[in-house]
Amino acid sequence: MSLYIGVMSGTSLDGIDIAIVDINDNQILLRAAETYPFSPSLRKDLYSLINTGRAHLQQLGQVDMALGHAYSEAILQLLAETNIAPTDIKAIGCHGQTIYHAPDAAYPFSMQIGCASVIAELTGITTIADFRQRDMVLGGQGAPLVPAFHQALFHNPDEDTVIANIGGISNITILPADKRQPVLGFDTGPGNVLLDQWYQQHHRAMYDENGRWARDGKVDTELLNLLLADPFFMQPLPKSTGREHFNLTWLTNTLVAFDKPIKAESIQKTLLQLTVRSIADAVKQYAENASSLYVCGGGAHNEVLMQSLRDELTNIKVSNTVDLGLAPDWVEACAFAWLGMQTLHHQSGNLPAVTGASKPTILGAIYSSSEAS
Numbered sequence: 001m002s003l004y005i006g007v008m009s010g011t012s013l014d015g016i017d018i019a020i021v022d023i024n025d026n027q028i029l030l031r032a033a034e035t036y037p038f039s040p041s042l043r044k045d046l047y048s049l050i051n052t053g054r055a056h057l058q059q060l061g062q063v064d065m066a067l068g069h070a071y072s073e074a075i076l077q078l079l080a081e082t083n084i085a086p087t088d089i090k091a092i093g094c095h096g097q098t099i100y101h102a103p104d105a106a107y108p109f110s111m112q113i114g115c116a117s118v119i120a121e122l123t124g125i126t127t128i129a130d131f132r133q134r135d136m137v138l139g140g141q142g143a144p145l146v147p148a149f150h151q152a153l154f155h156n157p158d159e160d161t162v163i164a165n166i167g168g169i170s171n172i173t174i175l176p177a178d179k180r181q182p183v184l185g186f187d188t189g190p191g192n193v194l195l196d197q198w199y200q201q202h203h204r205a206m207y208d209e210n211g212r213w214a215r216d217g218k219v220d221t222e223l224l225n226l227l228l229a230d231p232f233f234m235q236p237l238p239k240s241t242g243r244e245h246f247n248l249t250w251l252t253n254t255l256v257a258f259d260k261p262i263k264a265e266s267i268q269k270t271l272l273q274l275t276v277r278s279i280a281d282a283v284k285q286y287a288e289n290a291s292s293l294y295v296c297g298g299g300a301h302n303e304v305l306m307q308s309l310r311d312e313l314t315n316i317k318v319s320n321t322v323d324l325g326l327a328p329d330w331v332e333a334c335a336f337a338w339l340g341m342q343t344l345h346h347q348s349g350n351l352p353a354v355t356g357a358s359k360p361t362i363l364g365a366i367y368s369s370s371e372a373s
């Protein structure tokens with residue numbers, strides 16, 4: 001038995017995903033998984049950090065620690081509920097919360113918070129965190145990192161396979177059947193982030209369940225083309241993005257430039273189509289031989305979005321990662337359990353062909369659980 005824990009809180013800011021997995025020879029068995037919502041005050045603090053990109057240093061320090069505590073509580077709760085002892089866990093791979101991702105800065109950096117010292121101390125489990133920076137020091141984007149995990153688990157020698165994660169931001173991984181061909185992976189642009197933000201402007205709920213509101217709207221092709229004219233969509237690989245770029249301000253500026261009357265639900269439908277088109281266009285451009293696309297992340301639950309994706313990609317079978325043996329909600333948390341394991345075993349976790357780094361490297365820092373002698 002090789003039990004690891006993966007912790008993911010992503011760009012949607014919907015909560016903390018925890019997965020307890022048994023990993024053996026690139027086989028992964030999901031033992032337990034749960035999403036723990038952020039407390040309203042922590043959520044508010046994270047939103048404020050992310051949306052403004054500004055903070056007093058004292059506030060940043062406090063939120064970093066508070067999130068470390070929230071992660072620890074969630075981990076300990078899931079362990080208690082499943083009757084698994086912390087001593088049975090080899091390590092925790094914790095992604096942290098991205099509060100700023102700047103691959104194009106003079107000194108590129110990606111900042112994830114959620115203090116790993118707190119997690120290692122409170123759980124007594126060795127914790128690996130800060131996964132992105134080593135890749136960036138080597139000239140990489142530091143993202144996406146899940147493609148190495150997708151390759152280890154989902155490679156199919158009989159067909160080119162595409163995995164699309166539709167979280168807050170969307171990213172795809174292209175796994176050629178021929179293992180001598182490089183794996184490709186990159187962010188395609190917004191996933192649910194704009195859909196959620198626009199929805200929240202008009203409703204009291206966090207997201208448009210099953211795309212019901214979007215279904216009432218109509219895609220406005222002119223607005224869609226304006227949204228698709230953003231240079232990110234044309235940018236060559238490697239590329240990654242985040243809420244620093246695709247956010248409510250970006251949407252508002254585009255709507256001001258559009259300057260035509262349009263129903264709110266039609267904006268929602270057009271944003272949904274933006275997510276669909278940016279993924280479908282990327283698949284057509286970079287994975288012309290692929291026969292299957294498996295979706296993971298919360299977008300897999302949006303029926304309208306999934307149907308639109310099928311309508312755009314008529315030559316490809318579009319389903320979700322349940323068909324590969326892993327439910328869409330847990331793929332990222334499992335990936336960070338796997339990436340933590342890689343680091344613990346002194347194995348690399350980045351794919352230079354994906355991130356653009358000059359070489360593979362061991363990712364992250366290890367916060368050991370061992371008692372001082």
Ligand SMILES: Nc1ncnc2c1ncn2[C@@H]1O[C@H](COP(=O)(O)OP(=O)(O)OP(=O)(O)O)[C@@H](O)[C@H]1O
Nearest residue numbers: 010011012167168169192207209210297298301302
């Ligand atoms: N039933 C549903 N109908 C429509 N949308 C849904 C549904 N369930 C989840 N979602 C969407 O999925 C989002 C959460 O997705 P997920 O947990 O994959 O994001 P994340 O991990 O935060 O993002 P990222 O992968 O960018 O880090 C929600 O904010 C919501 O927009």
Ligand SMILES: CC(=O)N[C@H]1[C@@H]2OC[C@@H](O2)[C@@H](O)[C@@H]1O[C@H](C)C(=O)O
Nearest residue numbers: 011098101143144145146169171187
């Ligand atoms: C900087 C950052 O947090 N990037 C996330 C984000 O969410 C989706 C997409 O953008 C992806 O590039 C990445 O997450 C996944 C887990 C990754 O690194 O593969």
